Amino acid sequence: MKSQHIVTATLCLALVGAAGLAHADNASRQERLVQKLTERFTTADVNGDGLLTAAEAEGKMRFVHRHFSEIDSGQQGAVSLDQIKDFVAQKAMARGAVF
Helix, strand or coil: CHHHHHHHHHHHHHHHHHHHHHHHHHHHHHHHHHHHHHHHHHHHCCCCCCEECHHHHCCCCHHHHHCHHHHCCCCCCCEEHHHHHHHHHHHHHHCCCCC
16 A cells, blocks of 8 residues: 555656646747747848838748738737737637647
8 A cells, every 4th residue: 555655656746747847848948939039020120120010021920921910909010029929929828829
C-alpha cells in the first residue's frame, strides 16, 4: 500500500513537472512569436512612425493587411504594434489557443 502511494505521488510530481515544462515551452514560444511579429512590424513600417498603414502592411504583413479594417477599429488609417498584438491574442483566444 505504501509503495502504491509513492508511485502515485511520483506520477503526480511528474505530471506537475511536465505541465511546468509545457508552460515554459508555451511562454518561450510566445516570446519568439512576439519577437518575430515585432521584427516584421519594424521592417514593414517604412517611414518609421511606429504605425502601419494598409499600404505598408501589404506584401509584408499579409495577415495584418487582410484584417486591417478589423485591427483599425477606430478607422484611424494606421495601426500600432500593440493593436496588432491585441488582435492576434483575441483571435488565438477565440480558437482556444493561449497567447
